[in-house]
Amino acid sequence: MEDVLVVKNLKTQFFIYEGVVKALEDVSFSVGKGEVLGIVGETGCGKSVTAYSITRLIPDPPGRIVGGEVKLGNLDLMRNIKDEARFIQKKRIKIKHNYKVIRNNELFFNTIRGKYISMIFQEPMAALNPVYTVEDQIAETLLLHNRTRLLKIMKSASNHLSELERWKDGGDIDIFDDELGEEIDKIKKTARGAESIKFHQDLLIEGARGFSKKMQKYEEMLKKSIERDELEDRLLTDPNPATQQEIIKRLAKESKKINLIKMSKQMKRNKKDPLLIEARRESFSLLESVDIPNPRGVLKSYPHELSGGMLQRVTISIALANNPKVLIADEPTTALDVTVQAQILKLLRDLQDAIGTSIILITHDLGVIAETCNRVAVMYAGNIVEMAEVKELFRNPKHPYTIGLLQSIPRVDDPNKTLKTIPGNVPNLINPPQGCRFHPRCPFVFDRCRVEKPVSIEVSKGHTVECHLFSGKVNAE
Amino acid sequence: MSKVLIDAVGLRKYFPIKGGVTGRTLGYVYAVDDVNIKIYKGETVGLVGESGCGKTTLGRVLLDLAEPTAGVLFYNPEDSVSSKVSELYKNLKTNKPSELKKEEKKLVEEAKKADVYRNKKRNREFRKKVQIVFQDPVSSLDPRMLIKDIIAEPILINGIPTEDGKRKKIKGDELLNYIREMIGEMGLNEDHLFRFPHEFSGGQRQRIAIARAISIRPEFLVLDEPTSALDVSVQAQILSLLEHLQQKYEMTYLFITHNLAVIRAVSDRVIVMYLGKVVEVSRTDDLFENPIHPYTQALLSAIPVPDPERKRNIVVLSGDVPSPANPPAGCRFHTRCRFAEEICTKEEPKLEEIKEGHTAACHFAREIISGQKKPAPAPTFST
Structure with a gap:
């Protein structure tokens, strides 16, 4: 399987008054194309920090990625992480930031986030902006990253205006051989009821008219947008770091920043702008694809008017708006009830089948893992202690921590199971235990565990464990 | 079957929406x-x-922490009284609080004579026998009190039961020794007694909250989501602790x-x-193997x-839970039910005994x- 995202020796630390919190210690994993990778672990084990590190959302200060590599295609996302700041080791550690590098990185990451890697957060209420409508917020990501597609559809629609009008009057329409054709095909397949099709038709025609009025302006815009897309794609495919650097500089220079306030006002005032009309239509069809009842009403509503399950659907539709290569779902169902959780997980799986995005699913619920993931990584205190195919992990857990975790969950289907417990607590990561970080709680602990940090050992194909118990055995064999 | 400890009859709690x-x-x-x-x-x-x-x-109404809008709560009831009152309550057909009050006045007189812990003196007796553990151990422990004070407070107020069935107040060394013994049982150390709540992890805080609740040896303990803020490995620890305590002190848990x-x-x-109504009551194994209610x-x-x-x-249920401020007419679940028919939209189903020890409202x-009865085609999916 082709690897979409490769994480190597990722190391993130938090520099706080009490000391340095070693939140991630050499985390390495990879995500294949179309794969669902589950990351499971207890509170404070570094699941979310991993996700935030990959998307560079760690608040700095106090957090800092101090090393490692995250490769998306040929591009290393942690490329110039070392240039961002220097550490000055005196009595206490001091950090000297290089703001120019940070600003450039930030601009460059705006092209990655939302387009190539997107994220779903645990609290949908906190992830959405309370003062903008759902429509504004979905349209924002489309306008920021997907202009080319929107404009191409509009261009094609303005060329085929008469056919579209005939379609609206009840006639049939041929499927064209371009973006518009795909779109019409999708509308015919997914639209719910005549009213929804009519809404699509109206907006398409309205947008097409607007486009043909100011043809030149929008043609220009399209050309620029295509250029930019090509640049961005080259960034991921070009293996040469020097060219990458050059492209990033260029991107940063002409980086477009969309002002949500301005855009929202524009959308209300400038009803004829085809770009905005198309963004609205696209938002509508995204809401339809995530099974929201009454999507037209929801488009106009504010986050507080919707229930938790509905909000999570909205955030999913935002995350999937640009068909990202990797979707990171950080505890997407933890705040929801089981019946709603079942709805959301089904939705994620259906959408993944349709789009083929790779998903990193972060959760503490082993049940969710068992039902949705292909592969699982078990985390403990900033390390990935075990990684395997999901069936292999549940059938044949190797690491003492994984075994303890599996024995401590109550099962609905097995009421007589005696719950075993893992003694002790998660260690403090400012002064983590020497050697293996699990050794103070481990029932199989021996001398070597207390001094030497275990390395990852492959016990069977695709099943790796970080534990000294297995190193001896493998060597002996 | 053993004796009834709590009998709630026609319990209603409505929160007014002010505007x-x-x-x-x-x-x-209609909570x-x-x-x-x-x-x-x-x-x-x-x-x-x-x-x-x-x-x-x-849970709160059962402990009289929230006063019910209508309904009676019997603690250790005599069968004759409670059955008489429940008969009366079955005739209550309204859900408007003002009318409820009038209707209820007549029958509450009767009920009050019996054993309802509504007046102050009786309430105090009642509170000695019931306790609660809250969901969030961070907000339920006073951040300015030492652990020993947190656990000592209910004992200083209510005393501990002695062997002859009375209560005795203890203080000084006797109290401290009692708390020490208690905290050891919870799996904490003696030196934990002189710390503040913020110095503990979530699991340890929940142990302290449990210690406080059972320090006066209650008969009835309400556990309101005691483990949902905890990790699975800690959850298992707390669950086994609770099981051990129940056997030792013969408590009843909700x-x-x-x-x-x-x-x-x-x-x-x-x-x-579901939406303020009890839809199914059953023995655990029976419920998990043969659930009756579609919900x-x-x-x-x-x-x-x-x-x-x-x-x-x-x-997969479609849609969301309706608002409890405006519940659907008839069966409250009919908007999402796979089996719903016309009668469900009009008539409210009663809680009936379907099998021995298994009641459902459908x-x-x-x-x-x-x-x-076959369900209407609904979105199901298999794993």
Whole structure:
């Protein structure tokens, strides 16, 4: 399987008054194309920090990625992480930031986030902006990253205006051989009821008219947008770091920043702008694809008017708006009830089948893992202690921590199971235990565990464990 | 069967929705609506339901922490009295609080004579016998009190029971020794006594909250989502601690949670709530193997099972839970039910005994278990 995202020796630390919190210690994993990778672990084990590190959302200060590599295609996302700041080791550690590098990185990451890697957060209420409508917020990501597609559809629609009008009057329409054709095909397949099709038709025609009025302006815009897309794609495919650097500089220079306030006002005032009309239509069809009842009403509503399950659907539709290569779902169902959780997980799986995005699913619920993931990584205190195919992990857990975790969950289907417990607590990561970080709680602990940090050992194909118990055995064999 | 410890009859709790400049009452949130339940001595009753279904409110009403809008609560009831009152309550047909008050006045006189802990003196006696453990151990412990003071407070007020059935107040060294013994039992150290709550982890805080609750040896303990803020490995520790304590001190538990796997592990009987109503009551094994109410069926099928090789069918409920301020007419579940027919939209189903020890509130309960009634095609998916 082709690897979409490769994480190597990722190391993130938090520099706080009490000391340095070693939140991630050499985390390495990879995500294949179309794969669902589950990351499971207890509170404070570094699941979310991993996700935030990959998307560079760690608040700095106090957090800092101090090393490692995250490769998306040929591009290393942690490329110039070392240039961002220097550490000055005196009595206490001091950090000297290089703001120019940070600003450039930030601009460059705006092209990655939302387009190539997107994220779903645990609290949908906190992830959405309370003062903008759902429509504004979905349209924002489309306008920021997907202009080319929107404009191409509009261009094609303005060329085929008469056919579209005939379609609206009840006639049939041929499927064209371009973006518009795909779109019409999708509308015919997914639209719910005549009213929804009519809404699509109206907006398409309205947008097409607007486009043909100011043809030149929008043609220009399209050309620029295509250029930019090509640049961005080259960034991921070009293996040469020097060219990458050059492209990033260029991107940063002409980086477009969309002002949500301005855009929202524009959308209300400038009803004829085809770009905005198309963004609205696209938002509508995204809401339809995530099974929201009454999507037209929801488009106009504010986050507080919707229930938790509905909000999570909205955030999913935002995350999937640009068909990202990797979707990171950080505890997407933890705040929801089981019946709603079942709805959301089904939705994620259906959408993944349709789009083929790779998903990193972060959760503490082993049940969710068992039902949705292909592969699982078990985390403990900033390390990935075990990684395997999901069936292999549940059938044949190797690491003492994984075994303890599996024995401590109550099962609905097995009421007589005696719950075993893992003694002790998660260690403090400012002064983590020497050697293996699990050794103070481990029932199989021996001398070597207390001094030497275990390395990852492959016990069977695709099943790796970080534990000294297995190193001896493998060597002996 | 053992003796009834708590008998709730016609329990209702409506929260007024205030609005406008003058603060008029615009409507009511029907958080708990006409709930009749019995809890027997020594058992663990699980109370499940989705968020907003009134689980916590019911728990609070059962402890008289929230005064019910209508309804009576018997503690250690005599059968003759309680059955007489429940007969009266069955005739209450309104859900407007003002009318309820009038109607109820007549029958409450009768009930009050019996054993309702509503007046101050009796309430105090009642409070010595019941305790609660809250969901969030961070906010339920006073951040300015030492652990020893937190645990000592209820003992200083209520005393501890002695062997002859009376209560005795203790203080000084005797008290400290008592607390030491207690804290050892909870799996904490003696030096933990002189620390503040913020110095502990979530699991340890929950142990302290449990220690405080059982320090006066209550007979009835309400556990309001005691493990939902905790990790699974810590959850297992707390659950086994609770089981041990129940056996030692012969307590009765009401275990409120939304985690059905936990319910299955700890409880003897289960009460399922939906939008303020009890929809199904049954022995645990029976409920999990043969759920009757369509809501329970959907709820059980939605729990993820940590076993990737187990294939099962998930019934996906459409839509969201309706607002409890404006519940649907008839059966409250009919808007999302796979079996719903016209009668469900008009008539409210009664909680009836379908099998021995298994009651459900559904018009088609018997047809559903005999398999005569087939569900409407709904989105199900298999793993």
